[in-house]
Amino acid sequence: MIGERKKNSFCTRLVLMLCLTWAAESQAELYPSGTGNGDTALSKQNNIAQRVALDKAFPFGGKYHSTLYIGDNGVISFDEEVSEESDLARNRHLPYYYDVDGDGRIEDPDTIFAFWADVDITGDGGNVYYRVTSSTTTLDQATADVHTYFRSNFDFRAQVVIVVTWDQVSFFDQTGASDPRNTFQAVLIHDGQESFVLLNYGSITWVVGTRMDGDPNTGLYTDTQLGIAIVGFLMGDGTIVKNFAYEQDTLRSLSADSNVDVEGVYAYKVDGSSVIDPVCNAAPEAELSITPARCGMMGGEKIYLYGPCWAVEKVQTCVFSYGGEIIQQVNATVINTNEAYCVPEPFFLVGEVTVTVLEAGDELANSPSTIYSVIESGTVTPTVTRQNSGTSSWDKAGNSLQITWDVDQESFGPSDSALSITVLAYREDNPGPRWVNVYMITNATADDGSFTFTPTAQVDVTEANAFGVIRITGMDNGRQRVLWSDIHPLGYLLEQSYQDDSVMWATEKCNEWITADNAKGAFLSNLPACPCTLDQAEQDVGNFITDPSCYPEGGEDTCAEHEGAISCFFSAYATFISLDDSILSPLLCLSST
Incomplete structure (x- = not known):
């Protein structure tokens, strides 16, 4: 029928x-x-x-x-x-x-x-x-x-x-x-x-x-x-x-x-769970489709938006949410009524996030949305390649270093000053995880696929932010794609004391760590007494909390991170202080024997 x-x-x-x-x-x-x-x-x-x-x-x-x-x-x-x-x-x-x-x-x-x-x-x-x-x-x-x-x-x-x-x-x-x-x-x-x-x-x-x-x-x-x-x-x-x-x-x-x-x-x-038509659907209930459907944590790649017809005269904003909380918002670039794109900033999580396209004047809850997957950066091929990255030339300042990338003048244009290249360092202290600009490689170069530079020591690059990435961005006002290198040690930018004597610098940092760790007290002496049986651990809810990632009903396959265990428990009380001054609870795992 x-x-x-x-x-x-x-x-x-x-x-x-x-x-x-x-x-x-x-x-x-x-x-x-x-x-x-x-x-x-x-x-x-x-x-x-x-x-x-x-x-x-x-x-x-x-x-x-x-x-x-x-x-x-x-x-x-x-x-x-x-x-x-x-x-x-x-x-x-x-x-x-x-x-x-x-x-x-x-x-x-x-x-x-x-x-x-x-x-x-x-x-x-x-x-x-x-x-x-x-x-x-x-x-x-x-x-x-x-x-x-x-x-x-x-x-x-x-x-x-x-x-x-x-x-x-x-x-x-x-x-x-x-x-x-x-x-x-x-x-x-x-x-x-x-x-x-x-x-x-x-x-x-x-x-x-x-x-x-x-x-x-x-x-x-x-x-x-x-x-x-x-x-x-x-x-x-x-x-x-x-x-x-x-x-x-x-x-x-x-x-x-x-x-x-x-x-x-x-x-x-047709590879996704919905079919993407390059022509838009003017119906109010038009579904949002995106391509690609995933990216690495560094973001920077264009997410093309299909499905609804985009109003060229209105601001369209890509709103990314995780667990019901908005984690970032970026304005979309509208190419025409059929096609638009947005370029996300770095993400500090992995998993499925919701991307919603919000038109100026509309409500978020009534706007078209779909799922976007964020995957670990290590599983994504970098778009900037550090030449000879496995050699010692990247360990110290003063060496001639070269980076390469695929030319993309459709995104960046043919100008001799189309690109800016910077080094960003990663920090986790207050106000939270972020990438911080620590070195300008060049503020104007052509998109010709390579650049050579000789870095110098930077006073703001220390053991607290000794890892980072090289980022390439466009110079015009449009929101373009962003190119990233792999995450790597910033030995070529570390403070002058490291450049003068890297062995002495590393020794001093290790000694500082040992001194700080010893000041925390004896870890083992602070542990509560272990339960003798699984039943005791399950019944003593005042002292032990079941680890939801490893429990008896799930069998041994559930405890993938603790080989041989059938159940794991956390201490109900914090018993020692970690190196970053956070309070942690020890983990106890029991095997079938």
């Missing part, structure tokens, strides 16, 4: 991606296809699905898929075929969804609907071709298309392309002189992490087969919409949705319209 789908215990999400927002200005050619271009032709049977094993898994809907099924009826599904209710080996020919076994679940797999209709390629009904390729020509074409349609993915490089073409296909039981044919294509592009789908339409002349009461001569309707072709994506993410039916004139105009200003081309980013 076409229409509303009622709520299910496990729902699927159909993402309808026909944003026909403007008449396209140029017309694209379909990717080359056919056996002469290295394609395999689908067997000329009706309602079949060809299984294709992928050497490199395709990211789709927040998951990785190593198998896809190419159906003659205009569908590409992942992991299993869109099948007949009565025969799971056959591809379902009618474009509708149902609960196969009546258990309240929609069984259809994650699917790309290039043009789901009752296609029939038997006899002279046309052909379906496909290929999985890493040829340089196709990769270059796909990479260029992604760069054109998604400005945010300027550094994307395709590694695998899957081209599926339905060439001059007819519909089931077509009779009469009209003989309408459809030609369309799905191009799946990915690099192992990010993925894109291009839906290309050469010509669409029919929209329904005779089994759904379409005209057997033209493949069109006179009044009803039952069984009309479906275009879009199905993702199993539990979201309550509608089934979509289209006006046949809309479907027939697919080859003349676009969402990327190229006739017949529709481009989408």
Whole structure:
């Protein structure tokens, strides 16, 4: 049945991606296809699905898929075929969804609907071709298309392309002189992490087969919409949705319209849990999508914002929250109504944060938001490279040092004074964790990919802030991306006493630490008596508190940080003072023996 789908215990999400927002200005050619271009032709049977094993898994809907099924009826599904209710080996020919076994679940797999209709390629009904390729020509074409349609993915490089073409296909039981044919294509592009789908339409002349009461001569309707072709994506993410039916004139105009200003081309980013359309949605409930969906703790990379239409004349602010608390706010740069970006400052935490785009005059609670993941900086490749970083030249001041980076004049511009390069040191004393500017390498240099400098000792760089990063920022007033080096010792900037005699300096610091530690008293003599049994520790709540990360009910796997333990307890009372003058509680862990 076409229409509303009622709520299910496990729902699927159909993402309808026909944003026909403007008449396209140029017309694209379909990717080359056919056996002469290295394609395999689908067997000329009706309602079949060809299984294709992928050497490199395709990211789709927040998951990785190593198998896809190419159906003659205009569908590409992942992991299993869109099948007949009565025969799971056959591809379902009618474009509708149902609960196969009546258990309240929609069984259809994650699917790309290039043009789901009752296609029939038997006899002279046309052909379906496909290929999985890493040829340089196709990769270059796909990479260029992604760069054109998604400005945010300027550094994307395709590694695998899957081209599926339905060439001059007819519909089931077509009779009469009209003989309408459809030609369309799905191009799946990915690099192992990010993925894109291009839906290309050469010509669409029919929209329904005779089994759904379409005209057997033209493949069109006179009044009803039952069984009309479906275009879009199905993702199993539990979201309550509608089934979509289209006006046949809309479907027939697919080859003349676009969402990327190229006739017949529709481009989408599909690796995440939602589909990113480069054209905005003016509806009040439009969902926010971002790319990339994660960054390192240092921030500095552009987060491109898609989904809602951005008001160019109003200030848009990216608000980052963690645990319900706002941790930072930065103004967004609005490129046009379809696209904006913001560049976050460094984060001092890891995990999932909420990013909300707040328009001037709106309330935070009613603004579009999504999840952004912050990961440890050590897992992210630095965007500034310290040349010969493993040598002693970085240990002392006065040596000639070189840094390099990838040129990005799209972000920074071609000026000879486009960039500023500084060294920031990390501090944890009051008023809290922060990066402090301690050295200006240069306040004006061109974005040419390298810079050489000779540092000098800085009086403000001591043992309290002896680690830091090199930061590169743009000089104009816009909020641009920020480039960072790895976190490293600042021996080349440490105070003069270190430069004069680094061994003596280190010895003095160690002696100071030992003296301070001895002044804290004997740690072991301050410990409370250990409990003799697990039961005693659990019952003596006045002296011991269960460690929530290691408890008996969780088994040994729960206590990952304490190998062999089945339960850990903290002392209920602070019993010693740490080096930074904070009060700590000892930890006791018990094993199964």
